[in-house]
Amino acid sequence: MAGGGEGLGGGPKQKRGKSGKRKPKKRVGFRLDMTPLVDITFLLLTFFMLTTSMITPQTMEMNVPPELDIEIEVRESELLNILVRADGKVFAHMGNEEPEAPMSMKELRKFVVDKNVDLENRAIVTLKANGDAPYGLVVQILDELNAAEPEIIQGLGRNGINERKRKFTVAPYTPEDEEKVAGL
Amino acid sequence: MSKIKKKRVGFVLDMTPLVDITFLLLTFFMFTAKFRSEAENQQKFTIKRPQTTQDTAKLPEKDLVMIKVGIDSVENDTAFYLSMAGEQDIAKLAEAMVDLQFPGATEKTALFKITDSTWLGKAVEQARIVNPRAQFAVDADRRIKYRWIETAMNEMRKKRATTFNFVTDKKTGM
Numbered sequence: 001m002a003g004g005g006e007g008l009g010g011g012p013k014q015k016r017g018k019s020g021k022r023k024p025k026k027r028v029g030f031r032l033d034m035t036p037l038v039d040i041t042f043l044l045l046t047f048f049m050l051t052t053s054m055i056t057p058q059t060m061e062m063n064v065p066p067e068l069d070i071e072i073e074v075r076e077s078e079l080l081n082i083l084v085r086a087d088g089k090v091f092a093h094m095g096n097e098e099p100e101a102p103m104s105m106k107e108l109r110k111f112v113v114d115k116n117v118d119l120e121n122r123a124i125v126t127l128k129a130n131g132d133a134p135y136g137l138v139v140q141i142l143d144e145l146n147a148a149e150p151e152i153i154q155g156l157g158r159n160g161i162n163e164r165k166r167k168f169t170v171a172p173y174t175p176e177d178e179e180k181v182a183g184l
Numbered sequence: 185m186s187k188i189k190k191k192r193v194g195f196v197l198d199m200t201p202l203v204d205i206t207f208l209l210l211t212f213f214m215f216t217a218k219f220r221s222e223a224e225n226q227q228k229f230t231i232k233r234p235q236t237t238q239d240t241a242k243l244p245e246k247d248l249v250m251i252k253v254g255i256d257s258v259e260n261d262t263a264f265y266l267s268m269a270g271e272q273d274i275a276k277l278a279e280a281m282v283d284l285q286f287p288g289a290t291e292k293t294a295l296f297k298i299t300d301s302t303w304l305g306k307a308v309e310q311a312r313i314v315n316p317r318a319q320f321a322v323d324a325d326r327r328i329k330y331r332w333i334e335t336a337m338n339e340m341r342k343k344r345a346t347t348f349n350f351v352t353d354k355k356t357g358m
Contacts, residue, residue, distance in 0.1 A: 034199050034203060037203070038199060038202070038203055038206065041203065041206045041207060041210055042206060044210055044214075045206055045209055045210045045213065048210065048213035048214055048217055049209075049213055051217060052213055052216055052217050052218075056242055056243065057233065057242075057243050057323070057351045057352065057353060058236065058241070058242065058243075058351070058352050058353065058354050059241050059242065059243050059321060059349035059350065059351055059352065060236060060349060060350040060351075060352050061241070061347065061348075061349050062347070062348055062349065062350060063346060063347050064337055064340075064341050064346050064347075064348075065341075065346065066341065066344060066346050084330070129330045129334075130330065131329060131330055131331030131334060132329050132330070132331065133329070133330045134326060134327055134328070134329065134330065135234065135253075135324050135325070135326055135327075135328050135329065135330050135332070135333050136234040136326025136327065137330075138330050138333070139234035139236065139326070139350055139352060140234065140236075142236075142350070143236040143237060143352075146236075147237060170337065172334070
């Protein structure tokens with residue numbers, strides 16, 4: 001419809017000379033109705049805003065040792081076992097000691113930090129979880145162990161060790177482990 | 185003397201700044217929007233991921249093998265769901281699985297529902313052949329039993345995929 005208006009205005013005007021070039025008409029105060037454009041843009045904006053999810057999942061890296069047939073001898077006193085019972089109770093003990101009472105996440109963290117600092121990088125942390133324990137709990141423990149790392153590094157630094165070698169594995173939960181924590 | 189209200193004739197509002205901002209936002213949201221992949225369309229369950237406090241890496245968008253462990257909302261059973269990212273990888277994996285005569289596999293399958301560890305091992309192997317650079321990620325519901333994760337870890341370990349990621353959500357409200 002905008003084009004029609006122009007044509008009406010220009011119609012009665014006579015052309016100046018037959019051979020003369022057409023002089024471009026100067027448009028004064030040109031206005032374009034932006035309302036439909038804005039309508040559509042807002043519609044799309046709303047659509048994209050509502051469909052986008054801003055929370056992207058995080059990842060937690062895990063390394064498992066490759067399958068080896070060679071048995072590696074480790075000292076029991078350097079082995080830190082973390083046991084997760086089927087009912088979700090968490091126990092931690094050194095290889096040469098017996099587990100005591102179930103631990104809370106805070107206690108577990110303190111235990112891991114203390115032992116790692118005392119043993120000066122030689123501690124081997126092993127996580128053993130019962131097949132019936134919830135997976136969420138296992139990840140929670142892994143998260144706790146990751147969070148303990150800075151504290152361990154700090155503790156080692158106080159003892160004059162500036163290197164941190166982390167030894168961590170996941171091991172199957174054996175009937176012997178079950179026996180250890182059965183009555184606790 | 186009472187004030188006479190001035191009548192505004194032909195009231196015009198300059199919409200240019202509004203349009204500018206709207207376009208800016210529209211472009212932003214259009215570019216950041218991610219569309220659901222074929223594998224996600226075939227998924228019939230939702231996963232409640234475990235929450236962690238650690239600020240860790242983001243999940244890669246390609247070269248990824250995703251092993252989901254979820255509880256089917258209809259049949260209420262737990263199963264592994266293996267999928268790959270990227271159209272080419274999805275097609276190649278589907279082809280390989282059809283060759284292996286995986287029950288229910290077609291050329292269009294992007295998400296393989298696996299219930300036993302033997303098949304999981306085979307699928308992991310195929311995925312590694314399809315894309316040797318692919319990283320593995322385990323995305324499991326926090327309520328499932330740890331046994332499932334153990335099985336998945338063992339199968340990946342047997343196929344020499346010793347590094348993998350657990351997919352988690354960031355804990356909100358510190």
